[in-house]
Amino acid sequence: MIVLPQYPVATLLGTTKIPSISGTAFAAWRYSRQVQLDWKLLPFIALLAFGGAFLGAYCVSMIDNSVIKPVIFFVLLIVAGYTYFNKNFGQAKPTVHSRGMQLALGLLCGFIIGFYDGLIGPGTGTFLILIFIALLGYDFIHASASAKLVNLATNLAAIVYFGSTGHILYQFALPMAACNMAGAFFGTRLALLKGNAFIRIFFLCVVFATLLRFAWDIWAANH
Numbered sequence: 001m002i003v004l005p006q007y008p009v010a011t012l013l014g015t016t017k018i019p020s021i022s023g024t025a026f027a028a029w030r031y032s033r034q035v036q037l038d039w040k041l042l043p044f045i046a047l048l049a050f051g052g053a054f055l056g057a058y059c060v061s062m063i064d065n066s067v068i069k070p071v072i073f074f075v076l077l078i079v080a081g082y083t084y085f086n087k088n089f090g091q092a093k094p095t096v097h098s099r100g101m102q103l104a105l106g107l108l109c110g111f112i113i114g115f116y117d118g119l120i121g122p123g124t125g126t127f128l129i130l131i132f133i134a135l136l137g138y139d140f141i142h143a144s145a146s147a148k149l150v151n152l153a154t155n156l157a158a159i160v161y162f163g164s165t166g167h168i169l170y171q172f173a174l175p176m177a178a179c180n181m182a183g184a185f186f187g188t189r190l191a192l193l194k195g196n197a198f199i200r201i202f203f204l205c206v207v208f209a210t211l212l213r214f215a216w217d218i219w220a221a222n223h
Contacts, residue, residue, distance in 0.1 A: 004172070010060050011169060013121060014162025018173035020121075021155035023180030028152050030188040031145035041136075042146055045106040046153035049114030053157035056118025073214040076123060079130055080207045105135050110150060117154040118161070123210045125151055129203065140199040144191060 004012060031037075109131045117124040128147035132138040138146060162168055191199050 004169075007169070008167070010057075010162065010165075011167045013057075013060060014158065014165075014167035015169040015173045016121065016176075017155050017158045017162060018168060018170070019176035019180035021152065021159060022177035023184035024148055024151050024155055026181045027184040027188045028145070028148035030184070030192075031148055034192055035141055035145040037142070037145060037149065041103060041106060042149050044103060045110035046150045048107045049110040049117075049150045050153040050157040052111040052114025052116075053118035053154035054161055056115040056120075057158045057161040058118075059115075060119050070214075070218055073211065073218060076126070076207055076211050076214065079126065080204060080211065084204060102136055106131075109135065114150075114154045114157070117151070118158050122213060123207075124154065126203070126207055126210060140196040140203065141191070144199060 113124060113127050113131065116127070125147050128150055129140070129143045132143035132146050133140070136143075159168070191202075
């Protein structure tokens with residue numbers, strides 16, 4: 001929106017989904033080789049997230065993002081504070097929910113976050129990691145790996161919609177995709193090498209950076 005303000009928002013969102021899915025797919029593949037994933041749960045969450053993202057992409061031209069962003073800003077602020085002050089957040093712990101409750105919570109949150117990803121996008125991975133840790137009892141490594149798989153489904157849904165409606169600028173999307181894959185290669189390698197403590201710190205940095213971006217968007221919209 002800053003570099004290419006002459007294009008519709010839907011076109012810019014559609015364009016960013018190509019590099020997003022390339023980096024996410026590569027990271028998901030890397031994680032799946034070294035992290036044991038819950039294949040009895042994740043495909044169902046990914047399926048609902050796909051549906052939510054498709055609906056969100058459809059609605060993107062109908063809802064004013066300036067209404068949603070202040071809400072997300074305060075949610076991220078709470079996430080940052082909770083993660084910072086809770087030193088054990090992101091460490092492996094036994095879940096207190098039954099398998100059925102885990103599935104129900106995963107499906108509900110998958111659909112909601114998928115809808116958000118199709119509608120706006122930034123912070124989706126952060127929210128997914130938070131859900132897998134806070135509700136399903138994953139550690140940061142397993143939460144990051146699982147979030148990549150679900151995020152892959154949301155990106156695919158958005159690409160299906162935006163691509164079918166001509167809202168992707170491939171001349172920008174493809175070079176960005178190559179760079180995103182390179183970043184995913186080094187990022188997953190570093191995460192698997194450094195472990196949970198490092199990811200916790202990096203997670204806080206990403207949340208803080210996203211907060212700054214949302215704060216800028218909110219300020220710019222009001223000035």
